[in-house]
Amino acid sequence: MVLGIGYRFIARYSILGTNSEHNTIMNKRILFGLIIITIMALVAILAPFVATYDPLEMDLSPEARLQAPSAQHLFGTDNLGRDVFSRMVYGTRISLSVGFIAVFISLIVGVFLGGVSGYYGGKVDSGIMRLVEVMYCFPTFFLIMMVITFLGPNIVNVMVVIGFTSWAGLCRLVRAEFLSLRERDFVHSAKVQGVSDMRVIFRHILPNAMAPVYVSATLSVGGAILVESALSFLGLGVQIPTASWGNILTAGKNYIDFAWWLTLFPGMAILITVLSFNMIGEGLREVLDPKLKERKG
Amino acid sequence: MEPILIINNLIVTIAGRRVIDDVSLELYPGRVTAIVGESGSGKTLTALSVLDLLPETAKVVSGEVIFDGKDVFKLREDEKRKIRGFDIGMVFQEPFTALNPVMKVGDQVGEVLLAHNIIKKKELKPKVRELFEQVKLSPNVADSYPHELSGGMRQRAVIAMAMACDPRVLILDEPTTALDVSIQEEVLALVSSIQKKNNLSILFITHDFSIVNMLANEVCVMKEGIIVEKGSREDVLRSPQNEYTKKLIDCIPRIGDKRDRLPG
Numbered sequence: 431m432v433l434g435i436g437y438r439f440i441a442r443y444s445i446l447g448t449n450s451e452h453n454t455i456m457n458k459r460i461l462f463g464l465i466i467i468t469i470m471a472l473v474a475i476l477a478p479f480v481a482t483y484d485p486l487e488m489d490l491s492p493e494a495r496l497q498a499p500s501a502q503h504l505f506g507t508d509n510l511g512r513d514v515f516s517r518m519v520y521g522t523r524i525s526l527s528v529g530f531i532a533v534f535i536s537l538i539v540g541v542f543l544g545g546v547s548g549y550y551g552g553k554v555d556s557g558i559m560r561l562v563e564v565m566y567c568f569p570t571f572f573l574i575m576m577v578i579t580f581l582g583p584n585i586v587n588v589m590v591v592i593g594f595t596s597w598a599g600l601c602r603l604v605r606a607e608f609l610s611l612r613e614r615d616f617v618h619s620a621k622v623q624g625v626s627d628m629r630v631i632f633r634h635i636l637p638n639a640m641a642p643v644y645v646s647a648t649l650s651v652g653g654a655i656l657v658e659s660a661l662s663f664l665g666l667g668v669q670i671p672t673a674s675w676g677n678i679l680t681a682g683k684n685y686i687d688f689a690w691w692l693t694l695f696p697g698m699a700i701l702i703t704v705l706s707f708n709m710i711g712e713g714l715r716e717v718l719d720p721k722l723k724e725r726k727g
Numbered sequence: 728m729e730p731i732l733i734i735n736n737l738i739v740t741i742a743g744r745r746v747i748d749d750v751s752l753e754l755y756p757g758r759v760t761a762i763v764g765e766s767g768s769g770k771t772l773t774a775l776s777v778l779d780l781l782p783e784t785a786k787v788v789s790g791e792v793i794f795d796g797k798d799v800f801k802l803r804e805d806e807k808r809k810i811r812g813f814d815i816g817m818v819f820q821e822p823f824t825a826l827n828p829v830m831k832v833g834d835q836v837g838e839v840l841l842a843h844n845i846i847k848k849k850e851l852k853p854k855v856r857e858l859f860e861q862v863k864l865s866p867n868v869a870d871s872y873p874h875e876l877s878g879g880m881r882q883r884a885v886i887a888m889a890m891a892c893d894p895r896v897l898i899l900d901e902p903t904t905a906l907d908v909s910i911q912e913e914v915l916a917l918v919s920s921i922q923k924k925n926n927l928s929i930l931f932i933t934h935d936f937s938i939v940n941m942l943a944n945e946v947c948v949m950k951e952g953i954i955v956e957k958g959s960r961e962d963v964l965r966s967p968q969n970e971y972t973k974k975l976i977d978c979i980p981r982i983g984d985k986r987d988r989l990p991g
Contacts, residue, residue, distance in 0.1 A: 551783070614824060615819055615821055615824035615825045616824060616825055616826055616827040616828075618780070618819070619817075619819055619825045619826070619885070619888075620827070620835075620838070621780060621811070622778055622780060622811055622812065622817040622819075623811060623812035623816070623817075623838075623839040623842065623888060623889070623891075624808045624809065624810070624811035624812030624813055624839070624842050624843060625812070625838060625839070625842045626808065626842065629838070629842070633827075633830070633838070634827050634830070637827075637829045637830070638827070638828065638829055
């Protein structure tokens, strides 16, 4: 999804952009992020072919455990003799799917509530906004931890809970866009022609309100991946033996003084992925925000 | 002849101030009624009240709008929606903002047809092309986005949208004010030809008496929310009774006229 949107913007702005120098820089930033994320996505999809070993296969013999990186085990082996590279390859699936699905859920909730709130205003609006304020009052991470302890830690719960606790910001963003767009002539025009409210909201207003939503959603994917890693690190996310970047880190922290590869590689993977999403998000923001363009150009 | 649209003693306030003060007017089938007045005289609000789409801040204090024998204010929301676009079409002043920038114009015209369920999806394309031809636009324009069109073309597309369901009444809110003079002429000629062909009733809002002279059958002159003069075009133009009307008529530029352009 993000890839498609990204390429559309690149195509559009490299053709239409008059301020070519400025746009090229932006495109490079988005392009860098997109390349990394594309590689990650391919790794995740093709995990069985990329992985060199079974990620769950243990070898408890002393010489197989905690091997340093070598040609045979690219990222070394862990304390149970499992191949870290293969575990990380499968961990990519977890991280990316949690990132995308959690953000997808929060997008649906946030855009719908924000849209309804901004379009109808009045009592509906103040009701939804109070709900948003309540959401803001909770320290989100602890809320997530608490809910996960109740529901039981597994990947589906993690996605759903992250999704349902992170929509408040998006909701406010969409509401603000709607508040200004609903007074525009083409919206009045559609209403005058008898077009239904839901169609006005989703066909006329929403497409014009999407630019900041794309940016915010892309940045949130990085955030969701971080939350998932943190939860898995604390043992509340993906449960062992299933591999995720977070729980590889947990296993590695006990051996950090001599088995550096157990913490370095998953740490780097999280860092690079989140950084890539942030770069795409930032790049999109600068390409899409006309005010920013004016100031710099 | 029975009027198709009647506004009776309409009073609308915004923040306690009367912006429409006891306005009554009638629109007859196949006739053009022009509402003339300066900015802020309440002419656009009068038009919007016909569709019960006044801004949230505006309150209808009293009065009624009767369309086809029914009081519009008393209808249910879904009944009102059936009237909007289907029985009464409307064209706004600004063709540059009246179209959704991220939707093809053909889709926007087609949407009106779909909103009123008067056509099947597969018949949509030819019908839209036909509508574009009716407003003298190339049917290929249907596949363009609004930013690719000129002001005159956009206004034609908006008129096509308003005419999509073959309404009985068309409200035109200063449709030519934002266009340059040569295009104005063409759009007015188009409106006039459509009006004659379809026997439309038109409520035409303008501040320009030369347009009134071209199109209108009846004229209402509004000032500060009040109708100061009402009558047939000939009566109002030839022998205006009200001081304000006289001044407005004096604003029409004439060849060989040596007076200052803005009297009084």
